[in-house]
Amino acid sequence: MSRIRVAVDMDEVIADTYGAMLDWLVGQHGAQWSSTSLQGRQIFDVLTPEIAETLREAMHDGAFFADLPVIEGSQSALAAIASRCELFITSAAMEFPNSLGPKFLWLQRHFPFVDPLNIVFCGDKSIIAADCLIDDNARHFQRFGGQGIVFSSPHNANVTGYPRIRHWSEAMGVLAEVFPELL
Amino acid sequence: MSRIRVAVDMDEVIADTYGAMLDWLVGQHGAQWSSTSLQGRQIFDVLTPEIAETLREAMHDGAFFADLPVIEGSQSALAAIASRCELFITSAAMEFPNSLGPKFLWLQRHFPFVDPLNIVFCGDKSIIAADCLIDDNARHFQRFGGQGIVFSSPHNANVTGYPRIRHWSEAMGVLAEVFPELL
Numbered sequence: 001m002s003r004i005r006v007a008v009d010m011d012e013v014i015a016d017t018y019g020a021m022l023d024w025l026v027g028q029h030g031a032q033w034s035s036t037s038l039q040g041r042q043i044f045d046v047l048t049p050e051i052a053e054t055l056r057e058a059m060h061d062g063a064f065f066a067d068l069p070v071i072e073g074s075q076s077a078l079a080a081i082a083s084r085c086e087l088f089i090t091s092a093a094m095e096f097p098n099s100l101g102p103k104f105l106w107l108q109r110h111f112p113f114v115d116p117l118n119i120v121f122c123g124d125k126s127i128i129a130a131d132c133l134i135d136d137n138a139r140h141f142q143r144f145g146g147q148g149i150v151f152s153s154p155h156n157a158n159v160t161g162y163p164r165i166r167h168w169s170e171a172m173g174v175l176a177e178v179f180p181e182l183l
Numbered sequence: 184m185s186r187i188r189v190a191v192d193m194d195e196v197i198a199d200t201y202g203a204m205l206d207w208l209v210g211q212h213g214a215q216w217s218s219t220s221l222q223g224r225q226i227f228d229v230l231t232p233e234i235a236e237t238l239r240e241a242m243h244d245g246a247f248f249a250d251l252p253v254i255e256g257s258q259s260a261l262a263a264i265a266s267r268c269e270l271f272i273t274s275a276a277m278e279f280p281n282s283l284g285p286k287f288l289w290l291q292r293h294f295p296f297v298d299p300l301n302i303v304f305c306g307d308k309s310i311i312a313a314d315c316l317i318d319d320n321a322r323h324f325q326r327f328g329g330q331g332i333v334f335s336s337p338h339n340a341n342v343t344g345y346p347r348i349r350h351w352s353e354a355m356g357v358l359a360e361v362f363p364e365l366l
Contacts, residue, residue, distance in 0.1 A: 005310075007310075062284075088307075088310055090310075094287070094299040094300055094302055095299075097283075097284055097287040097288070097299075098284060100280075100283035100284055100287065100304065101245075101280055101281060101283055101284055104277070104280040104283065105280070115306070115307075116277040116278075116280075116306055117277055117305075117306025117307045118306060118307060118310075119277055119305070119306060120303060120304070120305040120306075120310055121283065121303070121304040121305075122300075122302070122303040122304075122305075123298070123299055123300025123301060123302060123303075124271075124298075124300045124301060126312065127188075127190075127271055127273075127301075127303055127311060127312055127313065128310060128312060129309065129310055129311060129312035129328055130310065145312055
């Protein structure tokens with residue numbers, strides 16, 4: 001039997017882009033938002049157009065993506081998934097093309113066990129052929145051919161209809177519920 | 184009915200990477216190879232290990248990919264495909280991560296009608312969910328779920344078993360043979 005193919009998103013799933021955006025906003029604009037006040041909303045939806053533009057500019061500089069913190073528990077969880085499944089990293093990176101190189105190097109640094117040939121940078125994730133996709137953006141699941149699994153982030157707190165991983169420590173358990181053959 | 188999704192490779196299909204490699208070898212090493220003498224063989228297979236290493240080094244500098252010539256006829260053919268089908272560009276770029284940014288900019292410059300969200304940089308193309316893949320490397324077809332279509336390049340002259348596009352002017356005709364609903 002061929003192995004189950006698991007696709008995993010980067011931003012806000014294994015890389016704390018969300019936290020880095022908040023830190024940048026607080027540092028540059030003394031912003032008063034916290035992840036609690038952003039519950040159920042995307043960062044860009046609560047910013048004024050002017051502040052959103054300054055954040056986009058900062059993110060167009062690829063350096064923004066070079067030193068993102070690693071999401072807690074993701075390294076050991078992905079190592080476990082890679083030992084049982086076929087693991088791909090699938091990142092929507094085309095909005096910020098300068099992030100492509102830094103994101104690749106970040107993956108090599110923090111997830112050295114991920115085969116570079118299993119890294120995918122794309123926009124529309126309906127192009128991904130995998131059994132499941134672990135992603136914080138449920139909009140990617142609508143045209144995706146496999147099973148979407150939500151990875152919790154403040155902005156998706158109200159999303160329902162998909163299995164959910166709240167912390168990477170739950171990942172193998174949730175995957176085994178979706179794919180009983182992993183048990 | 185949903186539209187047919189066509190994935191198209193970059194190097195040696197719409198970008199003349201092959202010609203640029205030959206030019207570089209002739210310029211740097213006074214190499215005597217021509218595309219005729221390379222019939223049926225990959226460039227890296229005919230180089231000494233030392234010369235192959237210098238070429239790889241040159242290609243690790245992303246600038247190598249910034250100014251590649253466009254393959255003849257590819258722009259009008261892809262515009263025609265995009266008007267009838269769902270077009271994705273799927274490039275195996277992970278061997279040369281510094282090529283990621285230059286490749287994206289090259290696509291925006293020469294194929295401005297390609298939606299950036301429909302650009303995919305990957306390694307293993309079995310991750311691509313598409314009805315067909317136009318590629319010069321038939322090895323990508325082995326685990327690909329759709330129909331592989333060979334795009335002619337000197338190195339694949341001896342490859343059989345797949346529909347073949349010898350020049351972009353043939354593309355819509357070959358696609359219509361594979362997908363009669365396009366007629």
